Amino acid sequence: MLDKTLIGRESETTVVEVEKGAIRRLADAIGDGNPAHSDEASARSAGYASLVAPLTFPAVLSLNERFRHSLDLGTRSLLLGEESIEYGRPIVAGDQLTVKSKVADVQERAGTSGATDVLILETEGRGAEGEFVFRTRETYILRRG
Amino acid sequence: MLLARQLYFEAVKVGDELPPLVKPPVDRSQVARFAGAAGDYGPLHVDEPFARNAGFPSVLVPGMLAMGFLGELVTDWLRGARVRRFGARFVKIVWPGDVVTVRGRVADRRFEAAGRYAADIEVWGENQRGELVVRGAVTAQLYYSAEDETRQRGGQPPLVVTPAEEEERLAKLSRSTAPARPAVGTRPAVASVKPAASPTKGAPAPAPRPPAGKAPVPPPATKAAPPKPGAAKPAAAKPAAKPAPKPASKKGAPARPAPAKPSRPAPKKAGKRR
Numbered sequence: 548m549l550d551k552t553l554i555g556r557e558s559e560t561t562v563v564e565v566e567k568g569a570i571r572r573l574a575d576a577i578g579d580g581n582p583a584h585s586d587e588a589s590a591r592s593a594g595y596a597s598l599v600a601p602l603t604f605p606a607v608l609s610l611n612e613r614f615r616h617s618l619d620l621g622t623r624s625l626l627l628g629e630e631s632i633e634y635g636r637p638i639v640a641g642d643q644l645t646v647k648s649k650v651a652d653v654q655e656r657a658g659t660s661g662a663t664d665v666l667i668l669e670t671e672g673r674g675a676e677g678e679f680v681f682r683t684r685e686t687y688i689l690r691r692g
Numbered sequence: 693m694l695l696a697r698q699l700y701f702e703a704v705k706v707g708d709e710l711p712p713l714v715k716p717p718v719d720r721s722q723v724a725r726f727a728g729a730a731g732d733y734g735p736l737h738v739d740e741p742f743a744r745n746a747g748f749p750s751v752l753v754p755g756m757l758a759m760g761f762l763g764e765l766v767t768d769w770l771r772g773a774r775v776r777r778f779g780a781r782f783v784k785i786v787w788p789g790d791v792v793t794v795r796g797r798v799a800d801r802r803f804e805a806a807g808r809y810a811a812d813i814e815v816w817g818e819n820q821r822g823e824l825v826v827r828g829a830v831t832a833q834l835y836y837s838a839e840d841e842t843r844q845r846g847g848q849p850p851l852v853v854t855p856a857e858e859e860e861r862l863a864k865l866s867r868s869t870a871p872a873r874p875a876v877g878t879r880p881a882v883a884s885v886k887p888a889a890s891p892t893k894g895a896p897a898p899a900p901r902p903p904a905g906k907a908p909v910p911p912p913a914t915k916a917a918p919p920k921p922g923a924a925k926p927a928a929a930k931p932a933a934k935p936a937p938k939p940a941s942k943k944g945a946p947a948r949p950a951p952a953k954p955s956r957p958a959p960k961k962a963g964k965r966r
Contacts, residue, residue: 572729576722577760578715581767593772602763602778606756607730624736624746627755631779690736690746 549620549653549664549689558614558648563672565608565642570598573607590639597640605632605681609670611648618650618666620689625666629686635679644672644680651684664689698841699771701801701809701834702858710769710796710813715761717791718753726757748785755782758792758826762815765794766830769813773834776810780828784819791820799829807850809834 567587574584582589583599590598615625638644652667666687672680727733735742736752743751759780766775786792796815804810811834816827835841840851 569729572725573760576726576729577757577764578722579760579764579767581764601760602767602775603756603760606759607732610730610732612731624734624742626736626752627782629779629781630756630759631777633777634775637774 548655548662549666551653553618553650553653553666556618556650558611558617560645560647561611563608563644563646565600565604565638565640565644567598567640569607570600570604570640573604574601577601577603595637595639600638600640602632603630604638605634605670605672605683606630606685608638608644608646608672608681609648609668609683609685611646611670614648620666623664623689625687626690627685628665628688629684631684633682635681636674638672638680642680643675645674646670646672698835698838699769699773700838700841701811701836702853704798704801704811704834706798706801708798710765710815712793712795713761713765713768714791714793717789718757718786720751720788723751723753723757723788726754726760730754730756732756750788753786753788753790755780755786755826758782758786758794758817759828761792761794761817762796762826762828762830765796766813766815766832769796770832770834773832775830775832777831778828780815780826782826784823784825786819786825790825792817792825796830803853803855807836807840807852809836 571585574581579601581601583593583595584590584601585598587598590596593599648668648670650666651669652665654665654667655662656665657663666689668685668687670683670685672682674680723737727738732754734754736746736748737743737754738751740751759778759782762780763778766778794815794817796813798811799814800812802810802812811832813830813832814827815830817825819825835844836851836853844850
Protein backbone atom coordinates (compact mmCIF):
# COMPACT_ATOMS: atom_id res chain seq x y z
CA MET A 548 0.00 0.00 0.00
CA LEU A 549 1.23 3.42 -0.90
CA ASP A 550 1.84 5.87 1.85
CA LYS A 551 -1.34 7.84 2.44
CA THR A 552 0.65 10.69 3.86
CA LEU A 553 1.70 11.50 0.32
CA ILE A 554 -1.73 13.04 -0.19
CA GLY A 555 -1.42 16.77 -0.42
CA ARG A 556 2.28 16.78 -1.16
CA GLU A 557 3.07 19.57 -3.61
CA SER A 558 5.76 20.12 -6.16
CA GLU A 559 7.72 23.29 -6.35
CA THR A 560 6.29 25.84 -8.73
CA THR A 561 7.86 25.92 -12.15
CA VAL A 562 7.58 28.53 -14.85
CA VAL A 563 7.40 27.12 -18.32
CA GLU A 564 7.78 29.03 -21.52
CA VAL A 565 5.73 27.33 -24.22
CA GLU A 566 7.99 27.04 -27.25
CA LYS A 567 6.98 26.62 -30.84
CA GLY A 568 9.30 23.67 -31.15
CA ALA A 569 7.58 21.87 -28.29
CA ILE A 570 4.19 22.36 -29.92
CA ARG A 571 5.43 21.20 -33.29
CA ARG A 572 7.15 18.17 -31.85
CA LEU A 573 4.06 16.99 -30.01
CA ALA A 574 1.80 17.49 -33.04
CA ASP A 575 4.34 15.70 -35.18
CA ALA A 576 4.62 12.76 -32.78
CA ILE A 577 0.84 12.39 -32.75
CA GLY A 578 0.73 12.73 -36.52
CA ASP A 579 -1.67 15.62 -36.12
CA GLY A 580 -1.40 17.59 -39.33
CA ASN A 581 -3.53 20.54 -38.28
CA PRO A 582 -1.53 23.50 -39.62
CA ALA A 583 -2.40 25.68 -36.62
CA HIS A 584 0.09 23.53 -34.65
CA SER A 585 2.95 24.06 -37.06
CA ASP A 586 2.41 27.08 -39.26
CA GLU A 587 2.35 30.54 -37.82
CA ALA A 588 0.22 32.06 -40.59
CA SER A 589 -2.40 29.33 -40.31
CA ALA A 590 -2.54 29.72 -36.58
CA ARG A 591 -3.06 33.45 -36.89
CA SER A 592 -5.73 33.16 -39.51
CA ALA A 593 -7.52 30.76 -37.18
CA GLY A 594 -7.52 33.49 -34.57
CA TYR A 595 -4.57 32.48 -32.37
CA ALA A 596 -1.71 34.72 -31.38
CA SER A 597 0.80 32.07 -32.43
CA LEU A 598 1.00 28.29 -32.85
CA VAL A 599 -1.71 26.67 -30.79
CA ALA A 600 -0.89 23.57 -28.76
CA PRO A 601 -2.60 20.22 -29.32
CA LEU A 602 -5.32 19.47 -26.78
CA THR A 603 -3.15 17.03 -24.89
CA PHE A 604 -0.32 19.51 -24.39
CA PRO A 605 -1.22 20.27 -20.78
CA ALA A 606 -0.39 16.66 -19.96
CA VAL A 607 3.11 17.32 -21.20
CA LEU A 608 3.38 20.40 -19.02
CA SER A 609 2.12 18.41 -16.07
CA LEU A 610 4.90 15.90 -16.23
CA ASN A 611 7.28 16.71 -13.44
CA GLU A 612 9.88 14.01 -13.30
CA ARG A 613 11.56 15.43 -10.28
CA PHE A 614 8.36 15.59 -8.33
CA ARG A 615 7.56 12.02 -9.20
CA HIS A 616 10.98 10.90 -8.03
CA SER A 617 10.47 12.74 -4.79
CA LEU A 618 7.48 10.54 -4.05
CA ASP A 619 9.76 7.56 -3.60
CA LEU A 620 7.72 5.05 -5.49
CA GLY A 621 10.64 2.67 -5.56
CA THR A 622 11.10 0.55 -8.61
CA ARG A 623 7.46 0.37 -9.47
CA SER A 624 6.46 1.72 -12.81
CA LEU A 625 3.53 3.96 -13.46
CA LEU A 626 0.88 3.14 -15.98
CA LEU A 627 -1.52 5.90 -16.88
CA GLY A 628 -5.11 4.80 -16.43
CA GLU A 629 -7.01 8.03 -16.89
CA GLU A 630 -6.31 11.58 -17.89
CA SER A 631 -8.62 14.51 -17.50
CA ILE A 632 -7.96 18.06 -18.64
CA GLU A 633 -9.86 21.28 -18.01
CA TYR A 634 -9.05 24.33 -20.08
CA GLY A 635 -9.33 27.97 -19.22
CA ARG A 636 -8.16 29.00 -22.66
CA PRO A 637 -6.09 27.62 -25.53
CA ILE A 638 -2.34 27.41 -24.97
CA VAL A 639 -0.25 29.19 -27.58
CA ALA A 640 3.45 29.52 -28.23
CA GLY A 641 4.98 32.24 -26.13
CA ASP A 642 2.80 31.59 -23.12
CA GLN A 643 4.58 31.83 -19.79
CA LEU A 644 2.84 29.36 -17.56
CA THR A 645 3.24 28.82 -13.87
CA VAL A 646 2.75 25.17 -13.13
CA LYS A 647 2.36 23.30 -9.89
CA SER A 648 1.50 19.68 -9.17
CA LYS A 649 0.24 17.88 -6.13
CA VAL A 650 -0.76 14.43 -5.00
CA ALA A 651 -4.54 14.54 -5.03
CA ASP A 652 -5.15 11.05 -3.75
CA VAL A 653 -3.68 7.65 -3.02
CA GLN A 654 -5.99 4.70 -3.32
CA GLU A 655 -6.01 0.96 -3.29
CA ARG A 656 -8.20 -0.70 -5.84
CA ALA A 657 -9.09 -4.31 -6.25
CA GLY A 658 -7.59 -5.67 -9.44
CA THR A 659 -7.60 -9.05 -11.12
CA SER A 660 -4.22 -9.89 -9.63
CA GLY A 661 -4.74 -8.55 -6.16
CA ALA A 662 -4.89 -5.03 -4.87
CA THR A 663 -3.35 -2.29 -6.95
CA ASP A 664 -2.05 1.03 -5.77
CA VAL A 665 -3.38 4.06 -7.51
CA LEU A 666 -1.79 7.49 -7.46
CA ILE A 667 -3.71 10.55 -8.53
CA LEU A 668 -1.82 13.69 -9.42
CA GLU A 669 -3.28 17.08 -10.17
CA THR A 670 -1.53 19.93 -11.87
CA GLU A 671 -2.63 23.45 -12.45
CA GLY A 672 -1.24 25.94 -14.94
CA ARG A 673 -1.76 29.69 -14.76
CA GLY A 674 -0.87 32.41 -17.18
CA ALA A 675 1.21 35.53 -16.78
CA GLU A 676 -1.74 37.44 -15.39
CA GLY A 677 -2.48 34.68 -12.94
CA GLU A 678 -5.44 33.54 -15.04
CA PHE A 679 -6.47 29.92 -15.03
CA VAL A 680 -5.17 28.10 -18.10
CA PHE A 681 -5.45 24.40 -17.41
CA ARG A 682 -5.86 21.74 -14.80
CA THR A 683 -4.97 18.11 -15.34
CA ARG A 684 -5.71 15.04 -13.30
CA GLU A 685 -3.79 11.85 -13.91
CA THR A 686 -4.71 8.48 -12.49
CA TYR A 687 -1.71 6.21 -12.39
CA ILE A 688 -1.73 2.51 -11.73
CA LEU A 689 1.40 1.34 -9.97
CA ARG A 690 2.87 -1.84 -11.31
CA ARG A 691 4.94 -3.89 -8.97
CA GLY A 692 8.37 -4.85 -10.08
CA MET B 693 -12.60 33.86 -44.22
CA LEU B 694 -12.21 32.01 -41.05
CA LEU B 695 -15.73 32.85 -40.02
CA ALA B 696 -17.17 30.42 -42.46
CA ARG B 697 -14.95 27.62 -41.32
CA GLN B 698 -16.15 27.52 -37.76
CA LEU B 699 -18.44 24.86 -36.53
CA TYR B 700 -21.50 26.55 -35.08
CA PHE B 701 -23.87 25.34 -32.44
CA GLU B 702 -26.86 25.76 -34.71
CA ALA B 703 -25.43 23.12 -37.02
CA VAL B 704 -24.74 20.52 -34.34
CA LYS B 705 -27.23 17.75 -33.62
CA VAL B 706 -27.24 15.09 -30.97
CA GLY B 707 -26.13 11.89 -32.66
CA ASP B 708 -23.96 13.61 -35.23
CA GLU B 709 -20.96 11.44 -35.91
CA LEU B 710 -17.46 12.74 -36.39
CA PRO B 711 -15.74 11.45 -39.50
CA PRO B 712 -13.63 8.54 -38.23
CA LEU B 713 -9.90 8.98 -38.33
CA VAL B 714 -7.77 5.93 -39.10
CA LYS B 715 -4.25 6.47 -37.87
CA PRO B 716 -1.28 4.77 -39.48
CA PRO B 717 0.10 1.80 -37.53
CA VAL B 718 1.87 2.98 -34.42
CA ASP B 719 5.47 1.90 -34.68
CA ARG B 720 8.31 2.05 -32.23
CA SER B 721 9.83 5.14 -33.71
CA GLN B 722 6.57 6.97 -33.25
CA VAL B 723 6.57 5.83 -29.64
CA ALA B 724 10.12 7.13 -29.29
CA ARG B 725 9.23 10.43 -30.93
CA PHE B 726 6.27 10.77 -28.64
CA ALA B 727 8.38 10.04 -25.59
CA GLY B 728 10.74 12.78 -26.67
CA ALA B 729 7.98 15.27 -27.41
CA ALA B 730 6.24 14.55 -24.13
CA GLY B 731 9.45 14.34 -22.14
CA ASP B 732 8.16 11.09 -20.71
CA TYR B 733 10.66 8.27 -20.92
CA GLY B 734 8.80 5.80 -18.75
CA PRO B 735 10.69 2.54 -19.28
CA LEU B 736 7.54 0.56 -20.07
CA HIS B 737 7.27 2.61 -23.25
CA VAL B 738 10.86 2.83 -24.39
CA ASP B 739 12.78 -0.05 -22.86
CA GLU B 740 11.86 -3.38 -24.41
CA PRO B 741 13.78 -5.65 -22.01
CA PHE B 742 12.30 -3.74 -19.09
CA ALA B 743 8.78 -4.16 -20.45
CA ARG B 744 9.35 -7.89 -21.02
CA ASN B 745 10.69 -8.30 -17.53
CA ALA B 746 7.56 -6.69 -16.26
CA GLY B 747 5.57 -9.38 -18.03
CA PHE B 748 4.52 -7.59 -21.19
CA PRO B 749 5.10 -8.95 -24.68
CA SER B 750 6.77 -5.70 -25.77
CA VAL B 751 6.86 -2.03 -24.97
CA LEU B 752 3.49 -0.38 -24.53
CA VAL B 753 2.29 2.54 -26.60
CA PRO B 754 1.69 5.42 -24.18
CA GLY B 755 -1.96 6.04 -23.50
CA MET B 756 -1.40 9.73 -24.05
CA LEU B 757 -0.58 9.03 -27.68
CA ALA B 758 -4.00 7.44 -28.15
CA MET B 759 -5.54 10.39 -26.36
CA GLY B 760 -3.62 12.60 -28.77
CA PHE B 761 -5.41 10.84 -31.63
CA LEU B 762 -8.73 11.62 -29.99
CA GLY B 763 -7.66 15.23 -29.63
CA GLU B 764 -6.78 15.42 -33.29
CA LEU B 765 -10.17 13.99 -34.25
CA VAL B 766 -12.00 16.51 -32.14
CA THR B 767 -9.90 19.51 -33.09
CA ASP B 768 -10.45 18.78 -36.76
CA TRP B 769 -14.15 18.51 -36.29
CA LEU B 770 -14.57 21.54 -34.09
CA ARG B 771 -12.65 23.77 -36.44
CA GLY B 772 -11.58 26.24 -33.84
CA ALA B 773 -14.37 25.95 -31.30
CA ARG B 774 -13.12 26.06 -27.74
CA VAL B 775 -12.64 22.90 -25.75
CA ARG B 776 -13.40 23.21 -22.06
CA ARG B 777 -12.86 19.66 -20.89
CA PHE B 778 -11.29 16.56 -22.29
CA GLY B 779 -11.04 13.32 -20.39
CA ALA B 780 -9.98 9.84 -21.42
CA ARG B 781 -9.72 6.43 -19.88
CA PHE B 782 -7.25 3.90 -21.19
CA VAL B 783 -9.21 0.73 -21.47
CA LYS B 784 -6.81 -1.58 -23.24
CA ILE B 785 -3.15 -1.36 -24.01
CA VAL B 786 -2.12 -0.26 -27.49
CA TRP B 787 0.84 -2.23 -28.86
CA PRO B 788 3.39 -1.29 -31.47
CA GLY B 789 1.95 -2.22 -34.85
CA ASP B 790 -1.63 -1.54 -33.84
CA VAL B 791 -3.85 0.47 -36.12
CA VAL B 792 -6.04 2.77 -34.09
CA THR B 793 -9.25 4.22 -35.46
CA VAL B 794 -10.80 7.05 -33.52
CA ARG B 795 -14.44 7.96 -33.64
CA GLY B 796 -16.85 10.27 -31.95
CA ARG B 797 -20.41 11.39 -31.78
CA VAL B 798 -22.34 14.24 -30.25
CA ALA B 799 -23.87 13.06 -26.99
CA ASP B 800 -25.55 16.25 -25.92
CA ARG B 801 -25.94 19.89 -26.82
CA ARG B 802 -26.79 22.44 -24.20
CA PHE B 803 -28.03 25.98 -23.97
CA GLU B 804 -26.18 27.23 -20.92
CA ALA B 805 -26.34 30.54 -19.14
CA ALA B 806 -27.25 33.40 -21.40
CA GLY B 807 -25.46 33.07 -24.67
CA ARG B 808 -23.27 30.08 -23.90
CA TYR B 809 -23.64 26.99 -25.99
CA ALA B 810 -21.94 23.69 -25.29
CA ALA B 811 -21.69 20.33 -26.93
CA ASP B 812 -20.62 17.08 -25.30
CA ILE B 813 -18.87 14.71 -27.61
CA GLU B 814 -18.11 11.13 -26.76
CA VAL B 815 -14.97 9.84 -28.38
CA TRP B 816 -13.31 6.47 -28.50
CA GLY B 817 -10.62 4.50 -30.23
CA GLU B 818 -10.50 0.92 -31.41
CA ASN B 819 -7.64 -1.24 -32.55
CA GLN B 820 -7.58 -3.29 -35.73
CA ARG B 821 -9.45 -6.07 -33.98
CA GLY B 822 -12.31 -3.76 -33.20
CA GLU B 823 -11.44 -3.72 -29.50
CA LEU B 824 -12.03 -0.58 -27.52
CA VAL B 825 -8.68 0.81 -26.38
CA VAL B 826 -9.56 4.28 -25.19
CA ARG B 827 -12.69 6.18 -24.55
CA GLY B 828 -13.26 9.73 -23.55
CA ALA B 829 -15.46 12.76 -23.49
CA VAL B 830 -15.03 16.30 -24.68
CA THR B 831 -17.02 19.37 -23.78
CA ALA B 832 -16.73 22.18 -26.26
CA GLN B 833 -18.10 25.66 -26.26
CA LEU B 834 -19.36 26.99 -29.57
CA TYR B 835 -20.64 30.16 -31.04
CA TYR B 836 -24.29 29.84 -31.84
CA SER B 837 -23.85 31.05 -35.40
CA ALA B 838 -21.69 33.21 -37.60
CA GLU B 839 -23.64 36.17 -36.35
CA ASP B 840 -22.84 35.29 -32.76
CA GLU B 841 -19.16 34.96 -33.58
CA THR B 842 -19.06 38.28 -35.37
CA ARG B 843 -20.71 39.98 -32.45
CA GLN B 844 -18.44 38.49 -29.84
CA ARG B 845 -15.29 39.08 -31.80
CA GLY B 846 -16.43 42.64 -32.16
CA GLY B 847 -16.65 42.94 -28.40
CA GLN B 848 -20.42 42.79 -28.24
CA PRO B 849 -22.43 40.56 -25.93
CA PRO B 850 -23.23 37.08 -27.22
CA LEU B 851 -26.29 36.26 -29.22
CA VAL B 852 -28.89 34.76 -26.93
CA VAL B 853 -31.07 32.09 -28.44
CA THR B 854 -33.40 29.95 -26.38
CA PRO B 855 -34.30 26.37 -27.23
CA ALA B 856 -37.85 27.49 -27.93
CA GLU B 857 -36.67 30.10 -30.38
CA GLU B 858 -34.49 27.62 -32.12
CA GLU B 859 -37.28 25.14 -32.42
CA GLU B 860 -39.57 27.72 -33.83
CA ARG B 861 -37.05 28.79 -36.41
CA LEU B 862 -36.43 25.23 -37.49
CA ALA B 863 -40.10 24.53 -37.71
CA LYS B 864 -40.58 27.55 -39.90
CA LEU B 865 -37.71 26.44 -42.02
CA SER B 866 -39.13 23.01 -42.57
CA ARG B 867 -42.55 24.37 -43.38
CA SER B 868 -41.21 26.63 -46.03
CA THR B 869 -38.72 24.33 -47.61
CA ALA B 870 -40.00 20.90 -47.11
CA PRO B 871 -43.34 19.28 -47.08
CA ALA B 872 -41.85 15.85 -47.56
CA ARG B 873 -38.22 14.92 -47.35
CA PRO B 874 -36.99 17.05 -50.14
CA ALA B 875 -33.46 16.52 -49.28
CA VAL B 876 -32.90 12.92 -50.05
CA GLY B 877 -30.01 14.01 -52.11
CA THR B 878 -28.29 15.75 -49.29
CA ARG B 879 -27.56 12.52 -47.58
CA PRO B 880 -24.95 10.24 -48.87
CA ALA B 881 -26.46 7.28 -50.58
CA VAL B 882 -28.34 5.19 -48.11
CA ALA B 883 -26.44 2.18 -49.22
CA SER B 884 -23.28 3.49 -47.67
CA VAL B 885 -24.22 2.60 -44.18
CA LYS B 886 -20.94 0.84 -43.74
CA PRO B 887 -18.38 3.61 -43.62
CA ALA B 888 -18.90 3.84 -39.94
CA ALA B 889 -17.81 0.28 -39.45
CA SER B 890 -14.32 -0.53 -38.39
CA PRO B 891 -11.63 -1.39 -40.86
CA THR B 892 -11.64 -5.02 -39.90
CA LYS B 893 -14.03 -7.03 -41.91
CA GLY B 894 -15.39 -9.42 -39.39
CA ALA B 895 -15.34 -7.03 -36.52
CA PRO B 896 -18.69 -6.80 -34.90
CA ALA B 897 -20.11 -3.58 -36.12
CA PRO B 898 -21.50 -2.52 -32.76
CA ALA B 899 -18.88 0.06 -32.28
CA PRO B 900 -18.63 0.27 -28.56
CA ARG B 901 -20.70 3.18 -27.57
CA PRO B 902 -19.20 4.86 -24.61
CA PRO B 903 -21.96 5.55 -22.22
CA ALA B 904 -23.31 8.96 -22.72
CA GLY B 905 -24.50 10.91 -19.77
CA LYS B 906 -21.68 10.62 -17.33
CA ALA B 907 -20.58 14.06 -18.36
CA PRO B 908 -17.10 15.12 -19.27
CA VAL B 909 -14.96 12.95 -17.12
CA PRO B 910 -14.97 9.31 -17.93
CA PRO B 911 -16.25 7.10 -15.20
CA PRO B 912 -13.76 5.92 -12.63
CA ALA B 913 -11.68 2.97 -13.52
CA THR B 914 -12.19 0.05 -11.17
CA LYS B 915 -13.64 -2.39 -13.63
CA ALA B 916 -12.37 -2.42 -17.13
CA ALA B 917 -15.61 -3.49 -18.67
CA PRO B 918 -16.09 -1.94 -22.07
CA PRO B 919 -19.20 0.10 -22.44
CA LYS B 920 -22.24 -2.07 -22.55
CA PRO B 921 -24.17 -1.28 -25.64
CA GLY B 922 -27.43 -1.49 -23.83
CA ALA B 923 -26.46 0.74 -21.00
CA ALA B 924 -25.45 3.46 -23.37
CA LYS B 925 -27.15 6.79 -23.34
CA PRO B 926 -28.81 6.58 -19.97
CA ALA B 927 -28.93 10.12 -18.79
CA ALA B 928 -29.78 11.12 -22.29
CA ALA B 929 -33.25 11.54 -20.99
CA LYS B 930 -32.34 15.13 -20.44
CA PRO B 931 -34.23 17.77 -22.31
CA ALA B 932 -31.57 18.39 -24.85
CA ALA B 933 -31.66 14.78 -25.82
CA LYS B 934 -34.60 15.17 -28.05
CA PRO B 935 -32.86 15.91 -31.24
CA ALA B 936 -33.37 19.34 -32.51
CA PRO B 937 -36.09 18.91 -35.04
CA LYS B 938 -34.43 18.56 -38.34
CA PRO B 939 -36.23 20.16 -41.16
CA ALA B 940 -37.23 17.11 -43.00
CA SER B 941 -36.88 14.03 -40.93
CA LYS B 942 -39.09 14.50 -37.99
CA LYS B 943 -42.75 14.32 -38.54
CA GLY B 944 -43.79 14.75 -42.10
CA ALA B 945 -41.89 11.90 -43.53
CA PRO B 946 -42.41 8.30 -42.61
CA ALA B 947 -39.73 6.83 -40.43
CA ARG B 948 -36.26 7.32 -41.71
CA PRO B 949 -35.28 4.78 -44.25
CA ALA B 950 -31.92 4.08 -42.81
CA PRO B 951 -31.55 1.76 -39.87
CA ALA B 952 -31.31 3.74 -36.73
CA LYS B 953 -27.91 2.57 -35.65
CA PRO B 954 -25.26 4.57 -37.43
CA SER B 955 -27.39 7.61 -37.13
CA ARG B 956 -26.02 8.85 -40.31
CA PRO B 957 -23.12 7.75 -42.36
CA ALA B 958 -20.21 9.95 -41.66
CA PRO B 959 -20.18 12.65 -44.25
CA LYS B 960 -17.63 11.91 -46.85
CA LYS B 961 -16.64 15.44 -47.55
CA ALA B 962 -14.72 15.89 -44.36
CA GLY B 963 -12.71 12.81 -45.11
CA LYS B 964 -9.51 14.51 -45.88
CA ARG B 965 -7.92 11.49 -44.34
CA ARG B 966 -7.22 8.25 -45.89
